[in-house]
Amino acid sequence: MIRAVVDRFYANAREDELVGPVFKAAVPDQRWQAHLDTIVDFWSSVLLGTRRYDGRPLRKHLMLPELQDVQFRRWLALFRQTVEEVCPPDLAAFWVDRSERIGNSFRISVRMHNGDDVTGLRPLEREVLP
Ligand code: HEM
Structure with a gap:
């Protein structure tokens, strides 16, 4: 199931x-399969x-200057969509929660690394995909 989610998510994300x-x-392209295996x-x-x-x-994410809140929100929305398509609801809820916790923590670290003031930063709002 993890393999199915990862393959489907990254095909869409790319x-x-x-x-x-x-x-x-x-x-x-030649490192893409190895990346999927790592994920x-x-x-x-x-x-x-x-x-x-x-x-x-x-x-790895601190080295990506193009990572902003909009990218994190989109990543998490696409991930949530994929997990909900592939997994039963209770497992999907658990997995989405993990992805959002890790995603928010990466995002705060990236913002701090870029010198932003993160005091009072609220968790990312969910993006609703069309
Ligand atoms: C806007 C959101 C994100 C983008 C665009 C992004 C992009 C990337 C890129 C470009 C890499 C480097 C791959 C490589 O050099 O081989 C990477 C690695 C990785 N990402 Fe993300 N990422 C995002 C969010 C996340 C989130 C939210 C998670 C976890 C929930 C995650 C988990 C990982 C992992 C585990 C790796 C592998 C690190 C390693 O090589 O040990 N990423 N990501």
């Missing part, structure tokens, strides 16, 4: 006008506690 260009610039390991660790992933994901 074609999205806001987040697609970030992926296309940062991950060349599957990441979610396997987060959701199932398998420890298959032991990287430092935040660091």
